[in-house]
Amino acid sequence: MHRPFKTQYEQDLRLFRAPSAKIWYGLLIVILLALPQFAGEFYVGELGGLFIFAIAGVGLMLLTGYTGLVSLGHSAFLGIGAYTEAILLARGWPFAVTLPAAAIVTAAAGIAIGVPTLRMTGLYLAIATLAFGGIISNVLQKWDSVTGGFDGFPVKAPSVLGVVLDGPWAVYYMSLVALVFVILLALNVLRSPLGRAMVAIRDSEVSAQSMGINLAWYKTIVFALSAGITGLAGGLFAHYVRHLAPDAFDVLLSIQLVTIVFVGGLGSLHGAIFGAMFMRLLPQGIAMIRDDLPNWLGRMPGLEPSVFGIILVLCIMFEPMGINGRWQKMKLWFNRFPLHRASASRRQKSYAKSERLR
């Protein structure tokens, strides 16, 4: 099994722990940059959407997976980001300003929901954020003069230095750049004192406090960060859908985002990406095989939600660490082949604290 030999403390602070990781991630970037040359317009558009959901997934992962705060209101942050981007563009602001503005406005909204819910955790926080999502969704519907009400409005294509960034290719590349930026940002957070404070708050608030962590301050920061990243995804989402309407940002979208985080695997950035892949690719996969299925199954109206539900249930029952957990186990299996033992990835059960680990 490959383990890098450590001779310096700096080695544990590097972005890539093993030199081989640099090569693999570099290769992935090159493939993703070149892909639109070979893939059709439809697939490029879908991948752009996948990137956007991956960004939002990373945002929610920081909050739910690393800080242990469940939010059922992240569709609202996506919505605030999307509307800020579209409205500011329509008023003639330059794209270089509107996208950061979408993130900043949404981060401010994150603080607005974060501060009143500071003392809440678990179900109570979930309900509070759910209510927040409902409020924002209503505001988007009713505030006609700004949001265009139920009908919404078309999103203007952005232009940078006279070049109009229109169509799926533009969304693809913008989202890819934003995704890489967000992942680097998240990695920086996670290897800093801030990231450790988040994990501390997740695992034990009382001892986090005794170690000098100001719970109120850090929870607010994380809410702002998570919301800001989701708002950035929202700004790109506006260009992906090209016509904003409030019904896109309902509770179902929030649940989709939570599903990304849970199915992908809580507490890992890989999980957020895997989750987004699952969430965006599964409907396409179902659509592709639909025609080959027997008629009674292929034409069944609720096929897609059913498959989603079944996979979610199976995931929670058999792989609580999500797709990423399964991926880690597969890697371990190949690394140790043929000496693998089934007990290698079994976790010790903790009986003392029943609700600590999700």
Place this chain on the structure above:
Amino acid sequence: MSLFSATDLGIRFGGIRAVEGVSFDVRPGEVFSIIGPNGAGKTTIFNLISRIYNPTSGRLNFNGQDITETPPHLIAGLGIARTFQNIELFANATLLQNLLIGRHCHSKVGLLSQLGFLPSVRRAEVEHRKVAEEVIAFLGLQRHRDSLIANLPYGVRKVVELGRALCTEPKLLLLDEPSSGLNVEETEEMAFWIDDIKKDLGITVIMVEHDMKLVSAVSDRVMALNYGRILAMGTAAEVQSDPEVIRAYIGGEP
């Protein structure tokens, strides 16, 4: 001059007077033990010192500073660290990360420099790591360095919690039942560490403990509590032979 003093400390939960009229001084460099039957208010006193509870009466003074109204997250920075009776480690983080969280109160890097992981953050991280490695060497935790706490046995976790408290570089260390759940050898080892912490690191210790053998081995002074009040104070031998203390533990004529 005392390092820590509590004056007329008291707290009520509804009608229950959990701690009442408790005053004591802790001198620099001593090991001060608090004993008493279950429910005597020992852990409550710890929670009052670490400011998790607000006292209903009395003052707390540490190092010449009144800390009765200091917010709980600033206590570690002043130099008071604690462990918990039922281990409160960060179970899904590695041992090293747990120790580094102990360094949090010494972290001075700004938020934006953390987002960009600027060289100043990198340098600070390496410095924190050096302190954490010293603690790892002190407690002999090298081989568990990268293990998740959830995968470590109970005895090791108890030591990790001690290590995490030491990482804050405290002047005063609060140990809440350091030997609970440990076997005889592990308890002996704990006694040696407490002695080393006092003699080599010069840290003052307040300890809540039930194991009288450990208490006698390491404490300079012992305070016995019952029903939130002080029964006796003195050396371990004096307190153990105090008739009030014997009555509280064994029972007898009122």
